[in-house]
Amino acid sequence: MSAAVDTAALASAAPQDERAARAPWLLSAPALLLFLGVLVIPLAMTVMLSFHDWGQYKGIEPVFTLKNWQEIATDPYYAEMFLRTFRIALLATLITAVFGAPEAYILNRMSGRWKGLFLLLILGPLLISVVARTLGWALLFGGNNGLVNKLLISLGLISTPLPFMFTETGIVIALAHVMMPFMVLSVWVALQRVDPQIENAAMSLGAGAFTIIRRIVLPQIIPGVLSGAIIVFSLSASAFATPAIIGGRRLKVAATLAYDEFLNTLNWPLGAAVAVLLLLALALIVVGSNALIERRYAEVFR
Amino acid sequence: MRTNGPLALVFHAIFVTFMLAPIVVVCLVAFTPEGFLSLPTNGLSLRWFRAIANYPEFVHAFWISLGLGMLSSFVALLFAVPVALAIARYRFRGRDAVVALFLSPLMIPHVVLGIAFLRFFTSIGIGGSFAALLVAHVIVVFPFALRLTLAATTGMDRSIEMAAVSLGAGGWTLFRRVTLPLILPGVVSGWALAFIQSFDDLTMTVFLAAPGTETLPVRMFLYIQDNIDPLVTSVSASVIAITMTALILLDRFYGLDRVLAGKSDPGR
Numbered sequence: 001m002s003a004a005v006d007t008a009a010l011a012s013a014a015p016q017d018e019r020a021a022r023a024p025w026l027l028s029a030p031a032l033l034l035f036l037g038v039l040v041i042p043l044a045m046t047v048m049l050s051f052h053d054w055g056q057y058k059g060i061e062p063v064f065t066l067k068n069w070q071e072i073a074t075d076p077y078y079a080e081m082f083l084r085t086f087r088i089a090l091l092a093t094l095i096t097a098v099f100g101a102p103e104a105y106i107l108n109r110m111s112g113r114w115k116g117l118f119l120l121l122i123l124g125p126l127l128i129s130v131v132a133r134t135l136g137w138a139l140l141f142g143g144n145n146g147l148v149n150k151l152l153i154s155l156g157l158i159s160t161p162l163p164f165m166f167t168e169t170g171i172v173i174a175l176a177h178v179m180m181p182f183m184v185l186s187v188w189v190a191l192q193r194v195d196p197q198i199e200n201a202a203m204s205l206g207a208g209a210f211t212i213i214r215r216i217v218l219p220q221i222i223p224g225v226l227s228g229a230i231i232v233f234s235l236s237a238s239a240f241a242t243p244a245i246i247g248g249r250r251l252k253v254a255a256t257l258a259y260d261e262f263l264n265t266l267n268w269p270l271g272a273a274v275a276v277l278l279l280l281a282l283a284l285i286v287v288g289s290n291a292l293i294e295r296r297y298a299e300v301f302r
Numbered sequence: 303m304r305t306n307g308p309l310a311l312v313f314h315a316i317f318v319t320f321m322l323a324p325i326v327v328v329c330l331v332a333f334t335p336e337g338f339l340s341l342p343t344n345g346l347s348l349r350w351f352r353a354i355a356n357y358p359e360f361v362h363a364f365w366i367s368l369g370l371g372m373l374s375s376f377v378a379l380l381f382a383v384p385v386a387l388a389i390a391r392y393r394f395r396g397r398d399a400v401v402a403l404f405l406s407p408l409m410i411p412h413v414v415l416g417i418a419f420l421r422f423f424t425s426i427g428i429g430g431s432f433a434a435l436l437v438a439h440v441i442v443v444f445p446f447a448l449r450l451t452l453a454a455t456t457g458m459d460r461s462i463e464m465a466a467v468s469l470g471a472g473g474w475t476l477f478r479r480v481t482l483p484l485i486l487p488g489v490v491s492g493w494a495l496a497f498i499q500s501f502d503d504l505t506m507t508v509f510l511a512a513p514g515t516e517t518l519p520v521r522m523f524l525y526i527q528d529n530i531d532p533l534v535t536s537v538s539a540s541v542i543a544i545t546m547t548a549l550i551l552l553d554r555f556y557g558l559d560r561v562l563a564g565k566s567d568p569g570r
Contacts, residue, residue, distance in 0.1 A: 020392060023392060024389070025388075027384040028389075031381040031385045034381060034441070035444075038419075038438075039407070041422065042419055042421060042422035043418045045422055045425070046414070046417055103313070106314050118314075121318060125322075127502070127545055127549055128325065128542055128545050129504075130504060131504055131526070132542055133324055135526060135538055136327050136538075138526070138530060139328065139339065139535070147327070177321065180321065238411030239505075240412070241505065241519075244527070245526055245527075258413055259413065259508065259509070263509070271417065276414070279411060279414045
């Protein structure tokens with residue numbers, strides 16, 4: 001805001017105007033050069049790499065070929081792997097939305113001290129090492145007599161132990177846990193913009209608890225849920241640590257497959273193609289759903 | 303209407319249990335007196351914490367992670383503070399594009415970044431070196447450093463600067479004596495958040511680290527891939543303790559929800 005006033009004031013003097021036009025570029029120049037040299041160029045090199053040839057004995061050959069892209073397009077292994085990646089991401093997103101949104105609502109209605117404590121407890125894990133959190137799930141799942149199975153059996157929900165390690169179910173649960181803080185946070189931010197008096201007004205007009213949630217609360221937090229869902233989905237689809245530890249060596253998703261191609265098989269061009277495809281697919285999904293949401297909820301975002 | 307009913311509180315209790323269970327389990331198992339994975343049912347023991355000292359790979363990886371985190375977040379701030387001043391104070395053509403470029407590492411999957419950096423650093427001949435890790439981490443933590451610095455520079459009271467200028471301060475003095483102290487809380491929080499990001503990063507670093515430059519998350523990940531034993535739980539518990547300390551400091555200093563809210567919506 002103050003900057004807008006500044007530029008207006010500076011516009012009155014011509015030499016100062018010229019300085020004001022140059023200053024932001026001078027200030028950002030070092031970082032711009034850094035990003036150009038060490039981010040834009042490497043990304044461009046990776047896209048190029050995906051069009052290079054590779055052989056077991058000859059290594060990477062810098063010739064133009066569509067071989068890697070054809071292999072991904074025709075071999076059903078890759079279709080299945082990408083399908084698994086997005087299925088896991090979608091399920092994890094659904095779980096975070098179904099449980100995270102009500103929790104954010106409950107948090108928001110707590111009194112100050114409790115609210116602060118539980119926010120710290122629920123959002124704090126976001127900053128704790130993903131490896132440590134996933135290790136916790138590996139311990140909880142651990143074989144047939146893991147704690148989760150013991151709990152489910154003692155509650156009478158299941159009679160025989162369920163396999164969690166090395167299954168998609170296990171990956172989805174652990175990922176939902178890892179991503180949950182993003183959803184709670186996103187809905188919580190949306191709730192901060194809601195006037196609590198509206199709920200009271202609805203109640204004084206005779207609306208029941210269910211009606212208030214359905215007609216007043218839900219419409220106002222849906223944008224928060226959706227933007228949280230976009231974050232959770234894109235992070236889940238590109239997650240590495242959780243699928244690698246819970247899924248083991250055989251249950252591959254896009255990120256773990258790319259890792260294998262780069263550090264075990266050493267077929268870098270193919271790994272680069274998988275990574276570029278993941279990046280493109282995610283960019284399309286995120287940009288597409290952002291546009292949809294903004295059109296649908298234009299008035300809320302304004 | 304403003305209070306939670308009993309059903310909501312039960313849901314809340316289950317939810318909090320779900321969020322904390324894996325973290326608590328790791329910390330509990332770390333104190334087991336047994337030689338295998340188990341909850342410490344008969345007494346607590348520090349044997350697995352002492353065992354870390356006999357495993358130099360973990361100790362070395364810890365120092366690498368610590369040095370890398372502190373250095374990369376510091377370098378990121380050196381680049382980020384001028385950018386934050388430029389973005390907060392000037393409306394210029396291409397401003398939105400500049401912001402998007404600097405926040406882009408948040409939106410590019412880390413596996414893609416890891417591959418791109420691996421390809422780039424190998425081709426210029428510094429693959430697997432600490433320098434390569436440092437540059438890569440500077441790029442990855444840059445958005446976090448920038449966001450909190452930007453919040454501070456945008457919210458700053460410019461009249462104090464004007465007063466300093468009218469008293470004859472200018473250039474470097476103005477920045478060092480007036481501007482920097484005013485934005486310091488944001489800068490320090492940006493440093494802390496950037497440090498945590500660097501300290502915890504696995505996905506990108508796992509592509510770049512070589513034996514000798516393995517960071518702690520990378521060492522832990524490779525160890526877990528082979529086998530899970532109480533040693534890796536005591537290492538994890540130590541990492542959790544370090545992060546918690548940083549977290550509580552960050553919460554006291556700046557407010558955790560503000561720090562994280564900046565993190566949650568990279569688009570804005």
